[in-house]
Amino acid sequence: MSDVDAESEYLLGAYEVLAESVRRLIDVTIRTEAAPESVFAAAQDVDRIADGLGTRLMPGSFGVRDRADGQAIASGNVVIGVRNPVAPPLVVHHEPDGSVWSEFILGAAYEGPPGHVHGGVCALVLDHVLGATAHKPGRPAFTGTLTMRYLRPTRLGPLRAEGRIERVEGAKTFAVGHIADRAGATVEAHGVFIHPKGARNAHV
């Protein structure tokens, strides 16, 4: 590992650690029963931290960047971004047969109906996981259409999402998949993902 790579790893580590701390703060912000004075004081402390870190900000958003080894990283991505506290973050595993899967935990921050995952968050996860079947290094895919069928509510807690390719027609990948809680599949999805000509680093 070169000195430059070691430094980037150290830096990425710092951002990951911060994002993980902020994820816990998000959960606590929703669930705390602390007295108003403590909550107002905490808000001021959070503002001071943001002021400090905010003196040097990249313009716009994180985007997608090339690592030293040529692989694209999307650390700011809302689903998989390790330095985005909104992302659970998902780790998507690719199998040799082209299928993909991810196991992850969704807590209070992703709630819709009481005790359950928001139906739209299931759609967010399924868009990403199904899209990942079509996404190849240097050959990103955009969502064309996406259809969800809700079988029953999805419990907050440990979840699994799966996607597989049904067929490929030219630039179009037809993918199917589902999300499941401990009692089985809760939402089924199918989607069409398209490789635009000449685009790169563009997936979802």
Add this chain to the structure above:
Amino acid sequence: MSDVDAESEYLLGAYEVLAESVRRLIDVTIRTEAAPESVFAAAQDVDRIADGLGTRLMPGSFGVRDRADGQAIASGNVVIGVRNPVAPPLVVHHEPDGSVWSEFILGAAYEGPPGHVHGGVCALVLDHVLGATAHKPGRPAFTGTLTMRYLRPTRLGPLRAEGRIERVEGAKTFAVGHIADRAGATVEAHGVFIHPKGARNAHV
């Protein structure tokens, strides 16, 4: 306003203020270019705040609660929850003709393709906004099916989402809508939302 109501309002105010501070911290966590030592130190400060607020936590998630005036509040909801830092949060406006709309800003925390909103976040917003056409006080609706058609990428920044009822058949509401950036509609959606028998406070 009773003393109890005044106290709840003061308390809700504190949680809202904290959630707004944490939203800014999320953005800064993704975009900061501060040195690793400062970032590690910030993570420790965030941990200390979470420790303090975390000594009294409600079990599970926020859920949906009845206000003194009988209206349901979903302060922890991932789309509209005022004390959920993951929520933008959306304010959904209901028109007399049954249509709904919302204007909101999505920044770096909602990114998919560089500079653009994750396609799945568009699905999350559309699920909620279309579902809101079917949702009546005390008569919640669950998503049955939801289909998205992506016309082009959605720029991060100010956005508008709209939904309207196409038709109602018994317990089913058929809704259509879209999300738009400054250059016009980017994603179209249609969905079927179902009022389960006897359920309440259950929407998305």
